[in-house]
Amino acid sequence: MQPPSTLQQLFQREFSTFPTFIVRAPGRVNLLGEHTDYNDGFVLPMAIEHAVWIALRPREDRQVHIYAQNFDEKIIFSLDSLEKNAGWGEYLKGVAHALQKASFLLKGWDGVMFGNVPVGAGLSSSAAVEIAATRTFALASDYEWNARQMALIGQRAEVDWVGVNSGIMDQMVSAAARAGHALFLDTRSLEYEHIPLPKEAAIIVMDTSTRRGLVDSAYNTRRAECEQASKTLGVAALRDANLTVLNERRGELEEQVFRRARHVISENQRVLDAISALRAGDLAYFGKLFNASHNSLRDDFEVTNDALNWIVGIAQSQPGCYGARMTGAGFGGAAVALVKREELEAFSQAVKSEYKLKSGLDAQLYICEASAGTSIEKS
Numbered sequence: 091m092q093p094p095s096t097l098q099q100l101f102q103r104e105f106s107t108f109p110t111f112i113v114r115a116p117g118r119v120n121l122l123g124e125h126t127d128y129n130d131g132f133v134l135p136m137a138i139e140h141a142v143w144i145a146l147r148p149r150e151d152r153q154v155h156i157y158a159q160n161f162d163e164k165i166i167f168s169l170d171s172l173e174k175n176a177g178w179g180e181y182l183k184g185v186a187h188a189l190q191k192a193s194f195l196l197k198g199w200d201g202v203m204f205g206n207v208p209v210g211a212g213l214s215s216s217a218a219v220e221i222a223a224t225r226t227f228a229l230a231s232d233y234e235w236n237a238r239q240m241a242l243i244g245q246r247a248e249v250d251w252v253g254v255n256s257g258i259m260d261q262m263v264s265a266a267a268r269a270g271h272a273l274f275l276d277t278r279s280l281e282y283e284h285i286p287l288p289k290e291a292a293i294i295v296m297d298t299s300t301r302r303g304l305v306d307s308a309y310n311t312r313r314a315e316c317e318q319a320s321k322t323l324g325v326a327a328l329r330d331a332n333l334t335v336l337n338e339r340r341g342e343l344e345e346q347v348f349r350r351a352r353h354v355i356s357e358n359q360r361v362l363d364a365i366s367a368l369r370a371g372d373l374a375y376f377g378k379l380f381n382a383s384h385n386s387l388r389d390d391f392e393v394t395n396d397a398l399n400w401i402v403g404i405a406q407s408q409p410g411c412y413g414a415r416m417t418g419a420g421f422g423g424a425a426v427a428l429v430k431r432e433e434l435e436a437f438s439q440a441v442k443s444e445y446k447l448k449s450g451l452d453a454q455l456y457i458c459e460a461s462a463g464t465s466i467e468k469s
């Protein structure tokens with residue numbers, strides 16, 4: 091579908107007038123640097139073409155009226171009395187709450203929202219909604235939109251309102267990505283660099299069709315374990331630790347906490363190595379880093395499930411596959427593979443059929459082009 095044109099019609103149906111703006115914010119796939127962002131570490135995600143769009147028209151009062159096409163549901167809330175509830179509207183309310191807490195003076199708006207980022211697959215549909223919401227409020231309330239500042243607002247919505255203690259990666263890449271590039275982000279300083287992606291390899295997202303249960307609590311537990319490790323090691327964050335010191339002080343850490351830390355420290359190094367590999371055009375090495383990352387997430391960080399391990403194993407054994415790994419928070423959802431373009435067709439067919447045989451499930455495969463960060467599609 092062509093979201094903007096459909097959205098205009100839907101907007102007209104809902105509000106009997108035309109929208110003034112349409113904003114878009116993309117989902118993302120993380121190439122390397124998993125569970126490093128809340129350890130002040132490095133990440134290498136790219137934005138994907140799957141996105142969230144909001145068509146909007148500013149209102150004179152402080153109410154938000156929004157219809158979500160995916161849920162065929164309209165909700166109304168007042169910016170003067172935000173109340174926690176459940177469902178898709180919480181991401182919008184969470185953003186409004188975070189903006190007001192940061193002293194932004196907000197105005198209301200009418201909106202129609204549509205998204206095609208697969209939900210629960212580890213492709214950041216929630217960050218896409220949050221970043222689209224920051225843009226929507228900026229246009230309705232006439233404040234200047236700034237990528238870093240608004241990514242931080244999106245993260246506050248997630249942490250303070252939705253209750254997931256997430257890092258900054260997803261919101262930053264949705265806000266600041268460049269087409270054709272991955273975003274090399276230092277999550278401590280929020281400095282970033284756009285790294286060109288090689289044209290001869292395709293990025294394939296492989297959704298296992300399994301969804302994570304109780305992920306929020308498992309995610310928060312991992313984060314607490316990392317904090318425990320950095321406290322014992324006497325560093326501000328695991329970003330400041332190294333493997334030599336970790337191994338020397340192994341006896342002071344619980345075995346599980348030691349393994350969590352080993353994942354984070356080695357994963358940070360893999361991101362740095364990946365940047366060198368990309369700069370040198372060394373796709374074979376870049377792919378090896380994918381594989382090493384998966385092993386570490388499986389054995390040390392323990393955030394994979396059988397489906398992820400199967401699909402990654404199947405992908406890795408195909409000709410033309412440089413490497414594959416789970417992506418996102420884990421516990422289900424999607425994996426990502428780096429594949430020679432000329433092998434794409436054969437790769438996709440083989441992965442789908444071998445995965446079906448092994449798991450009984452249908453995998454969804456998406457060939458992803460690196461897209462730009464959030465944009466205004468119509469004004």
Ligand code: GLA
Pocket residue numbers: 120123124125126127128214256257258259260418419420
């Ligand atoms: C989720 C979080 C991110 C990041 C990843 C794991 O996507 O929202 O901040 O921690 O998990 O790398």
